């Protein structure tokens with residue numbers, strides 16, 4: 197087994213840690229009044245980068261499986277499908293973040309984010325099951 201096959205799981209773990217950090221900035225801004233605006237501004241600044249990294253991580257996992265993991269069926273894992281769910285949830289977060297003036301969509305935004313965080317936890321679980 198090529199050691200490069202470990203790159204995606206380690207990089208994927210780092211991307212998910214970043215996702216939890218970015219989500220926690222926004223959630224913490226709700227429970228404390230002091231510094232809330234700064235936390236939310238940092239969340240808004242970092243979140244698009246996190247979204248891009250998750251998209252790159254998804255493509256990277258597929259590429260790594262195709263290139264290095266001939267023992268796995270390409271596109272056959274639950275891990276891949278949860279990755280699709282993660283991308284869909286973050287796309288919802290991104291779209292709602294662009295229309296924050298609409299109160300309903302503003303309320304919906306964190307739920308897309310929380311769904312993404314739950315799917316991220318499941319992604320670690322199912323990723324470890326196919327780790328070499």
Ligand code: HEM
Pocket residue numbers: 200201202203204205206208209210211212250251253254255256257258259260261264265268269270271272273275276278279280282283319320322323324326327328
């Ligand atoms: C701790 C986090 C993660 C672990 C342990 C992990 C583990 C793995 C492993 C072992 C593979 C097989 C390829 C290889 O060995 O390099 C894989 C494939 C894959 N990963 Fe991850 N991964 C993680 C995070 C992510 C993230 C954040 C995404 C993006 C949403 C992602 C998307 C994919 C996809 C799409 C595949 C292809 C699967 C297939 O073709 O069936 N992974 N992952």
Ligand code: HEM
Pocket residue numbers: 215216218219220222223226236237239240243244247286289290293294296302303305306308309310312313
């Ligand atoms: C990790 C998951 C995420 C969680 C848990 C989350 C949560 C939140 C929460 C609780 C708020 C405050 C809403 C309010 O004030 O009513 C917020 C605001 C915001 N979020 Fe997220 N979000 C996530 C992902 C994202 C993503 C992917 C983007 C964009 C790509 C994004 C961009 C924004 C923006 C621009 C705001 C408004 C900031 C402001 O008004 O200053 N978030 N988010």
